Amino acid sequence: MTEILSPSQLVRARESGRLVGGILQTLRDRVRPGTNLLDIDGWTRDMIVDAGAESCYVDYAPSFGSGPFGHYICTSVNDAVLHGLPHDQRLVEGDLLTLDLAVSLNGIAADAAISFVVGGNPAPEDERMIATTERALAAGIAAASPKARIGDISHAMGAVLKEAGYPINMEFGGHGIGTTMHQDPHVANDGRPGRGQKLRPGLLLALEPWVMVDTDQLAGDPDGWTLRSATGCRTAHSEHTVAITDRGAEILTLPSMTQD
Template sequence: MIEILNAAELARARDTGALVADILQTLKSRSTVGTNLMDIDRWAKDMIVDAGALSCYVDYAPSFGRGPFGHYICTAVNDAVLHGRPYDYTLADGDLLSLDLAVSRGGFAADAAISFIVGGSTPPESVAMISATERALAAGIAAARPGARTGDISHAIGSVLIEAGYSINTEYGGHGIGSTMHQDPHVSNAGRPGRGYTLRPGLLLALEPWIMADTAELVTDADGWTLRSATGCRTAHSEHTIAITGDGAEILTLPKQA
């Protein structure tokens, strides 16, 4: 299913995007050395419920997971990169933490992810990985405009990641979003320009470049959800929900201070 939103629907999606951005930034500020991942999940639940919103994850049970997910946010630490199921782990100085949040309010969903380093440490490799995903995300957004194709976005994202020296896993990538969290079209993190679905105003996309330091191979945890690098290397993940407009793209999950 591919949805094209009208102006009133876009306004509601914009409201959800602002909520997702606010929750993520609040959780980032609270995620310090000594914070437990289960606390992050509880805080996310409280903020979602208080806002009159719904989690897109609690009852999420796709074919690839051992569902339902059962938590309110994805928390991926160090070698974990996607679908990180919160568990009893206390954050340490220098941990690379990725938070991925999808929420629905007013009938429309928004999805975003951030990666950051916990505490005062700044491991160069981790800093470089986070920067690469953020630059790739910016490039993908810049390529998103009416008349362009999904392959143009994929090519823009992939070009940045490859130039930075990372291999790309194409099993998981960006996607359409609207009244539900995951919709068509799929937006790979690598692709050929001029191919794929033609973008038009009112289309919402969640773009999400993610990388692993020295591999493109994933392994799945015993929890049936958490995806980790096959080599145990560190990972990073950045994501925004955007709306295609008449002359480009609007980021719906941009933090207020950005």
């Protein structure tokens, strides 16, 4: 299903996006060496409940997972890159943490992810990899005009990732979003320009370039959810929800204010 949101729904989507962006910024500010992944999950739960919103993850049970997910946020550490199931693990200085969050507020969902290094003094390769996913995301957003196609977005993101030398996994990527978290169209992290569905004002997309240092192959954890690099290399993931408008793509999940 592909949804085109009405103007009133787009107003609600902006509210959802601001909430997601604010929660992620608050979590980034709170995380320190010694923080437990379960604490991050609990903080997220409290902020979602306090906002009168609903988690898109707690009851999420897709065919590729061992569901329901049962937690409020994905916490992927170091070689984990997608669907990291929170568990009893304390972060240490230098861990590369990805937080991926989807929340529904007033019936409209928004989805975003950030990667950052815990504590100070990140390794140069970690900084480069995170920055590359952020640049790829910016390129995809810039390509998301109402006259473009999905392939134009995929090509723009893939060009940045490939130029930086990172392999690209084509199994998991971005997606449509709206009254439900995952919708058509699929937005791969590489593709051919001029191909795929035409973009229309009112379409919401979650764009999410992610990479692993030296492989495009994933390995699953016994928890049935967490996906890691097959070689054990480090990973990074950046994501925003955007709305296609007559003027281009509007980023909905930028952090505005913290939820404290």
